[in-house]
Amino acid sequence: MKEKLRTHIEKITALTDDEFEFVCKHFSSKKFKKHQFLIQKGDPVKHSFFVISGLLKLVYTDNESKEHVVSFAMEDWWESDYYAYFTQTEATMSLECLEDTEVLCFTLEDYKNLCAGSQKMQSFFLEKANFGFLGSQRRIISWMTSNSKARYENLLKQYPSLFQRVPKSLIASYLGVSRETLSRLTS
Amino acid sequence: MKEKLRTHIEKITALTDDEFEFVCKHFSSKKFKKHQFLIQKGDPVKHSFFVISGLLKLVYTDNESKEHVVSFAMEDWWESDYYAYFTQTEATMSLECLEDTEVLCFTLEDYKNLCAGSQKMQSFFLEKANFGFLGSQRRIISWMTSNSKARYENLLKQYPSLFQRVPKSLIASYLGVSRETLSRLTS
DNA sequence: TCGTAAATGTGATATAGCTCACTTTATAAT
DNA sequence: ATTATAAAGTGAGCTATATCACATTTACGA
Numbered sequence: 001m002k003e004k005l006r007t008h009i010e011k012i013t014a015l016t017d018d019e020f021e022f023v024c025k026h027f028s029s030k031k032f033k034k035h036q037f038l039i040q041k042g043d044p045v046k047h048s049f050f051v052i053s054g055l056l057k058l059v060y061t062d063n064e065s066k067e068h069v070v071s072f073a074m075e076d077w078w079e080s081d082y083y084a085y086f087t088q089t090e091a092t093m094s095l096e097c098l099e100d101t102e103v104l105c106f107t108l109e110d111y112k113n114l115c116a117g118s119q120k121m122q123s124f125f126l127e128k129a130n131f132g133f134l135g136s137q138r139r140i141i142s143w144m145t146s147n148s149k150a151r152y153e154n155l156l157k158q159y160p161s162l163f164q165r166v167p168k169s170l171i172a173s174y175l176g177v178s179r180e181t182l183s184r185l186t187s
Numbered sequence: 188m189k190e191k192l193r194t195h196i197e198k199i200t201a202l203t204d205d206e207f208e209f210v211c212k213h214f215s216s217k218k219f220k221k222h223q224f225l226i227q228k229g230d231p232v233k234h235s236f237f238v239i240s241g242l243l244k245l246v247y248t249d250n251e252s253k254e255h256v257v258s259f260a261m262e263d264w265w266e267s268d269y270y271a272y273f274t275q276t277e278a279t280m281s282l283e284c285l286e287d288t289e290v291l292c293f294t295l296e297d298y299k300n301l302c303a304g305s306q307k308m309q310s311f312f313l314e315k316a317n318f319g320f321l322g323s324q325r326r327i328i329s330w331m332t333s334n335s336k337a338r339y340e341n342l343l344k345q346y347p348s349l350f351q352r353v354p355k356s357l358i359a360s361y362l363g364v365s366r367e368t369l370s371r372l373t374s
Numbered sequence: 375t376c377g378t379a380a381a382t383g384t385g386a387t388a389t390a391g392c393t394c395a396c397t398t399t400a401t402a403a404t
Numbered sequence: 405a406t407t408a409t410a411a412a413g414t415g416a417g418c419t420a421t422a423t424c425a426c427a428t429t430t431a432c433g434a
Contacts, residue, residue: 068331129316136323145249
């Protein structure tokens with residue numbers, strides 16, 4: 001299954017077999033069932049995850065115990081509570097399976113070693129980080145400039161498959177509207 | 188003035204004099220007056236900027252010609268229309284001086300050369316990118332979980348100096364509320 | 375295949391925040 | 405100093421979206 005990782009990396013930089021071998025040493029595969037937690041609020045965050053197959057939701061729970069979907073992670077996505085991961089503090093979010101999911105796990109130490117040992121991989125992660133930032137900035141702009149309906153249609157256009165895979169209430173949460181409002185928007 | 192850059196970088200990784208010398212080759216200094224544009228919507232984006240002194244606003248203008256402040260950049264901040272910068276496309280945003288401002292400019296080519304020529308600098312930018320992403324993610328979460336008043340108070344707490352330096356209407360725009368609403372919030 | 379829980383739809387009402395219009399107060403340029 | 409311009413405050417009414425309550429439909433584990 002690590003071939004998926006290779007394909008993913010090589011969209012950005014080609015690797016020799018030896019280089020990929022080296023990369024692989026830093027990852028371990030793991031499978032989770034629907035409803036299982038990869039990260040639970042309050043726990044230390046040992047891993048960042050690369051999703052091979054399945055679907056995850058990253059959730060922030062506020063003071064009133066209301067859950068907010070910060071992001072979905074599907075095949076080919078990297079996900080974690082990155083703040084907790086990078087600063088080695090307790091998770092402020094949870095990461096949960098919406099489907100049976102297979103991931104590659106890697107620790108912060110592995111991440112640092114990999115970056116230190118491979119300029120290519122460091123530049124790969126730099127590119128990922130830059131585009132991750134741009135994605136978030138886009139989402140902020142979308143918040144500032146569009147109403148719920150436009151944001152909904154945008155999401156539908158960008159990730160049509162999502163709507164087959166997750167309940168509307170989670171889509172609503174991701175968009176930052178109540179499920180009732182989303183329901184009225186679509187009917 | 189490049190000493191400011193050195194201090195900034197060395198918050199993350201120490202540099203030898205030679206290394207810093209090498210870094211410097213990639214930056215050129217430039218001064219702008221209040222109201223001048225560093226980037227205008229539609230233009231190619233040649234540079235990313237490191238702010239030595241002064242204050243900038245990054246603005247997205249929507250279809251209805253309404254301006255939205257995406258971010259402010261003060262001393263020690265990096266700013267650009269990064270999407271356009273990285274993809275070498277036309278600016279979708281504008282970057283304008285709110286005060287007389289001194290910046291260090293650097294092109295995408297310089298960025299790539301610097302990263303390729305210095306593992307330290309590449310890891311510096313990786314760290315910046317990661318924390319930039321985390322900052323945006325935080326802002327999204329703050330949007331999802333807080334009302335205008337809470338977001339306002341949060342910003343006030345985090346960047347009290349901003350309120351002395353920019354008109355309330357721009358703060359309102361950054362927070363995503365109308366200036367009237369912000370005014371009522373604070374009175 | 376039945377029964378329970380989850381997901382979805384929908385009405386009624388409340389409210390945060392928007393828009394428009396106008397006034398007042400600062401700020402900056404001549 | 406004077407004037408023009410920008411910023412800020414405020415009232416009135418409007419609108420999008422939230423919340424609460426309940427009905428209906430769908431999915432799935434025993």
